Amino acid sequence: MAEAIDPLDEIHAGLAELDAAGLRRRRRVVTTPCSPDTRLADREQPVTAFCSNDYLGLAAEPALAEAVHRGTERWGVGSGASHLVSGHYAAHEALEARLAAFTGMEDALYFCTGYMANIGVMPALVGRGDAIFADRVNHASLVDGALLSRAELIRYPHCDLAALAARLAASDAPRKLIVTDSVFSMDGDIAPLAELLALAEAHQAWLLVDDAHGFGVLGPQGRGALAHFGLTSPRLILMGTLGKAVGVSGAFVAGQHDVIEWLISKSRSYIFTTGSPPLLADALLTAVDLIEQGDARRAHLAALIARLKNGLRLARWQLLPSDTPIQPVVIGDNHETLAVSRALDAEGLWVPAIRPPTVPKGAARLRITLSAAHSFEQVDRLVETLNRLEATQA
Template sequence: MSWQQRINAALNERRAADAFRRRVAVEHGAGRWLQRDGERWLNFSSNDYLGLSQHPQAVAAWQEGAARYGVGSGGSGHVSGYTVAHQQLEASLAEWLGYPRALLFISGFAANQAVIAALAGKDDRLVADRLSHASLLEAASLSPAQLRRFTHNDVSHLQRLLATAPDGQQLAITEGIFSMDGDAAPLAAIHEATRTSGAWLMVDDAHGIGVTGAQGRGSCDAQNVRPELLVVTFGKAFGQSGAAVLCSDTVADYLLQFARHLIYSTAMPPAQAVALRAALEIIRSDDGQQRRETLASHIRAFRRGARTLGLTLTDSQSAIQPLIVGENDQALALAQRLREQGCWVTAIRPPTVPAGTARLRLTLTAAHQGQDIERLLEVLHGARQ
């Protein structure tokens, strides 16, 4: 089979399964509203949980950073791209989260891949929650280490897998809040299991940072846990993009020597680092706390209304509220009916989620208003009839 035949076959298979992905160009895709072709919809597909992508303080900081540094970093951080702006952001993150060091990465995907690729050797074992993010599982499967997966949030299964030590070291991997189901990991119990077995723990808290814990410090803070490796990303509650790895001094020095995604990538624009530091200040402020309280109120209102309507949700107390539909064509049809009624919702299908669990991944944000949640419930009720 030729390259073209193989590509055509794979695409046709996706189309036949109603799993073909398409991008939609929008004029505005974050915040309360999504705008496209002169129309607008209430936006229930954004990860901008605190509405900071539109915050005047963050916008002004980016503009001021661009005026000072320009719009690009000019190179890898190991060459000329590491500026005072990057240094200050790393220091602020480390102080806020209680770690000796923070290292910036261009994305959460890159951070996860870099850490696992740099640490995992052929004699090591990686033990990952079965529902961990694709960036974690892909990096683990491509590494020379042995990969074992434990049943989602099942600490007993994790303990059994950790009980027999390999020749090398063990690294347990999980998320703080899972991106597709929206549920939280039992981090305190997981951390105790890793500590007892002598393993290290790596937590990707993309969907918890900024939203949970004191001052929005995230899932680990909420459960009084400090893993050896904490990955936080800036594409959700921070309202921007990029990521950081929080770790010890020695691990940071090691990653600076061996993390290829860090060494060989152009650093994020320093103007972005300035804007991220401004977003961090907001998250830590009374404004940030008020936004977290508003988001929590929306989550309670939606789940209360969904329960009244008999909707099938996952056990999520986070901003991610998946509505399980089942088959791909049903999820696509329901998403389309909601869009026709003014609510922008995205259908998530396999292979992103297991077969038979296609869903509407509803996300709530502090930018929404109470009437928006009421409208979403009203439209869901009508569309399900």
């Protein structure tokens, strides 16, 4: 009989191991609205933040704050119940119609978070005996959604179309689902969606695209990655988040009308949770308008991306190839990455250190994210500091 383990002792030992490996996570308390100019509770001087996913600078947009105020006056604060009881309001209905039209889909369904959308969609579409084909570096919510479905999870090497084609051809599963991020959150590269869709159609599979980091940034008027590539198909299912470039909160799934109807009846993370406050849906209607009218923001963001890429002169560290606001600098060692992040922080630049298991072992990195709210001067200061730190840390 195995000796009983004191669970608290095990936790204490586990925390010590995380500290020794440089893998313990700690939160920082922000005391100002989301903005490049940020104040933190643990330091007196402000920092310039290069770590939020507020790609268009909408999170603190006054027009959205005003929309929230109007929504609160009309709807109050809570929804009171799940969408399928009494928690589905006219604001939710209007938002879903707007998102469907904006993305060129027949219908859309509003979820509380992107994580809930992903863990709700996959188990509703496939189950035991079926197969999910997933890019190896997909977001954790896609991995968890696949595991919850109880379908066979078949991973293919990152963006390796030949490997995916071989795995699809070898599978005799009655239902097949390919899942991928559009923009990979830790690498910043874009999935080959046209080729993935061709494989999905050839093998009668669904293609679920998580457009968390593309929606609002990519495509005409920020309509997302599918619009960026000009893709339409009844086999496409789009998930987009509303708390990144959109600047508010929540997520949506868009696709054929009957697919959305199926999810309303079968997606557990939609059915068994209280509906998001309708005031947020009201604000999101304004946010979609701002995205549609946001070409100037996207043009400035593109110029910032080019300025950073052209300015960095790294010899040991590696700036990964990315044309998106996610600009990762791979350092490798966990402790060195933490040290560089702290050195940047000491100079008033907040760039987080990303370590395993979020990224592969030996691939710890700084995850730089740019926003249309950044200035050229702020990016120039980050570039100069990184170039100097790499030279002095050698």
